[in-house]
Amino acid sequence: MKNVGLGLQTVPVRILLILCAPLVFACASTNRLVDQQQKALTSLKATVTSVCTAWLDGTVSTTYARTALETAGILLEKERATISRSPDALTDARIASLTESQNQLARQIALLRKALADSDAAAIRRQIATAGSRPRQVP
Amino acid sequence: MKKIFNLLLGVVTSIGGFVEAGSISTAAQGGAEFGFALLWAIAVATIILAMLAEMAGRGATVSKQSMAAAVRQRFGFHYQMIPLGAELIIDLLLLAAEIGGIAVAIRLLTGAGFQWWVLPIGLVVWLVLWFGNFTIIEDGVGLLGMITVSFIVAAWQLHPEPKAVATGFIPSIPDHDLTRYAFLTVSIVGATVSPYLLNFYSSGAIEEKWTEPDLWINRTTSYLGMGFGSIVSMGVLVTSAVVLGPLQIRVDSYEQAALMFVPAFGRWAVTLFACALGVGCFGAAIEITLNAGYVLSQSFGWPWGIDKARRDATRFCTAFTVVLLLSVLIAVVGFDPLQMTLISVALTVVIMPLVVLPFLVLMNDHQYVKQHKAGPLANGFLAALTIVGALMALVVIPLEIFGG
Numbered sequence: 001m002k003n004v005g006l007g008l009q010t011v012p013v014r015i016l017l018i019l020c021a022p023l024v025f026a027c028a029s030t031n032r033l034v035d036q037q038q039k040a041l042t043s044l045k046a047t048v049t050s051v052c053t054a055w056l057d058g059t060v061s062t063t064y065a066r067t068a069l070e071t072a073g074i075l076l077e078k079e080r081a082t083i084s085r086s087p088d089a090l091t092d093a094r095i096a097s098l099t100e101s102q103n104q105l106a107r108q109i110a111l112l113r114k115a116l117a118d119s120d121a122a123a124i125r126r127q128i129a130t131a132g133s134r135p136r137q138v139p
Numbered sequence: 140m141k142k143i144f145n146l147l148l149g150v151v152t153s154i155g156g157f158v159e160a161g162s163i164s165t166a167a168q169g170g171a172e173f174g175f176a177l178l179w180a181i182a183v184a185t186i187i188l189a190m191l192a193e194m195a196g197r198g199a200t201v202s203k204q205s206m207a208a209a210v211r212q213r214f215g216f217h218y219q220m221i222p223l224g225a226e227l228i229i230d231l232l233l234l235a236a237e238i239g240g241i242a243v244a245i246r247l248l249t250g251a252g253f254q255w256w257v258l259p260i261g262l263v264v265w266l267v268l269w270f271g272n273f274t275i276i277e278d279g280v281g282l283l284g285m286i287t288v289s290f291i292v293a294a295w296q297l298h299p300e301p302k303a304v305a306t307g308f309i310p311s312i313p314d315h316d317l318t319r320y321a322f323l324t325v326s327i328v329g330a331t332v333s334p335y336l337l338n339f340y341s342s343g344a345i346e347e348k349w350t351e352p353d354l355w356i357n358r359t360t361s362y363l364g365m366g367f368g369s370i371v372s373m374g375v376l377v378t379s380a381v382v383l384g385p386l387q388i389r390v391d392s393y394e395q396a397a398l399m400f401v402p403a404f405g406r407w408a409v410t411l412f413a414c415a416l417g418v419g420c421f422g423a424a425i426e427i428t429l430n431a432g433y434v435l436s437q438s439f440g441w442p443w444g445i446d447k448a449r450r451d452a453t454r455f456c457t458a459f460t461v462v463l464l465l466s467v468l469i470a471v472v473g474f475d476p477l478q479m480t481l482i483s484v485a486l487t488v489v490i491m492p493l494v495v496l497p498f499l500v501l502m503n504d505h506q507y508v509k510q511h512k513a514g515p516l517a518n519g520f521l522a523a524l525t526i527v528g529a530l531m532a533l534v535v536i537p538l539e540i541f542g543g
Binding site: 039042043046050051054058059061066071072075 | 246247248249250386387388389391392394395397398401405406408409
């Protein structure tokens with residue numbers, strides 16, 4: 001009766017399970033981190049392009065656009081800090097790719113802020129075009 | 140005729156304090172991330188709030204005692220210290236979040252860092268309380284709060300699919316981010332059922348000298364007034380769902396939330412959003428500060444009342460001044476106002492059983508409510524709410540960690 005089922009009562013299996021448990025948790029935690037970071041990055045990219053598009057359309061003021069970009073930059077910094085604290089930051093390919101995208105967005109925000117300060121609409125258009133297609137207009 | 144006018148005014152002005160940093164941020168986040176799926180949570184939370192407010196008002200009208208004073212008398216001073224301590228902590232954090240919300244609203248319009256505005260805002264709140272009376276404060280704040288109706292106008296102009304909106308009133312389980320969904324559900328309940336609203340409402344019944352024949356006014360004001368506020372919150376959620384959802388913009392800052400007004404109001408979008416946020420938070424800041432003075436004075440048996448001469452209620456005035464000062468200090472340190480809102484909302488849920496349980500006892504106490512006791516339906520509701528509140532209190536902190 002002792003070894004019925006999966007044999008969980010045998011000592012080696014128990015040890016294996018105990019050793020694997022942190023790995024399973026670590027993997028789940030990494031997946032969660034990647035998922036959260038991906039969503040945050042998508043949201044910030046969309047925010048930046050929407051704010052700039054609205055500014056180009058003359059719908060929002062320069063003051064608001066500047067504040068919104070500054071806040072987006074702060075939020076991005078927080079995300080970058082979170083990802084750099086992850087123990088898998090240097091080994092996981094997905095995290096490496098996310099980090100690269102975050103750095104790219106940080107550079108883009110810095111350039112957009114400068115262009116905004118100079119009221120350089122052409123530079124802002126260029127930056128948005130570089131980042132991808134012009135975002136969908138807010139419905 | 141005067142009573143009808145006062146009733147209508149009461150219903151309309153209930154919006155003051157209802158639509159504030161907590162309800163705007165949680166509804167905006169819910170809409171952006173889950174579409175209309177969390178409308179049911181606002182509806183349920185409003186029913187809970189309206190029922191509790193009606194009971195608090197009824198008890199205060201009949202017994203001439205606010206909730207805090209009644210709890211102290213019925214359960215003793217030592218018990219009262221627990222909800223008092225919890226409520227004060229939440230009031231401090233919520234007040235700091237509301238002050239932060241006003242400061243962010245000003246930043247949206249001026250671009251100047253929000254911490255610069257914290258001290259002047261604190262001073263304005265204090266001046267309004269020092270020189271105002273209850274009618275001016277309640278009606279003034281409420282009427283100014285009408286600007287938050289712009290959320291309903293925005294939702295209306297965006298023509299959301301009626302069937303999809305209606306489906307949002309049926310509780311459902313999402314196909315993604317279940318933890319986040321659960322966290323936002325609990326947060327919406329916490330943001331709506333604020334303990335300060337209940338004690339403020341019952342203290343207001345005493346300030347306005349309601350008598351037993353006015354109980355119908357209490358009933359109408361609580362249900363229609365809270366219902367009106369709830370429709371504004373739903374307006375926030377629907378607008379956010381229609382505008383921010385498809386763009387995959389999450390509401391992690393008020394600057395992102397402001398974008399929800401762009402399609403509906405164009406060039407006026409940011410100005411209107413900032414005004415709605417600022418006025419909503421200002422109303423809540425006034426009410427929370429006043430409530431802190433009420434709850435402290437009522438718990439310690441000090442003379443209280445905003446209509447009293449300041450020299451006749453010195454400890455009451457000192458109490459609200461100190462609480463306001465502490466909150467200003469918290470806000471000036473520079474915590475993110477949105478994060479602080481979410482933390483205080485989660486803490487509100489933690490103390491919910493402590494808030495609801497006394498209702499169950501007091502609303503069946505002949506000394507407190509005389510013949511206006513709770514019926515079987517109300518008792519069933521309170522018992523269920525105590526249990527559900529306790530469950531939510533248990534899960535809210537893990538949810539905050541994993542889904543917040």
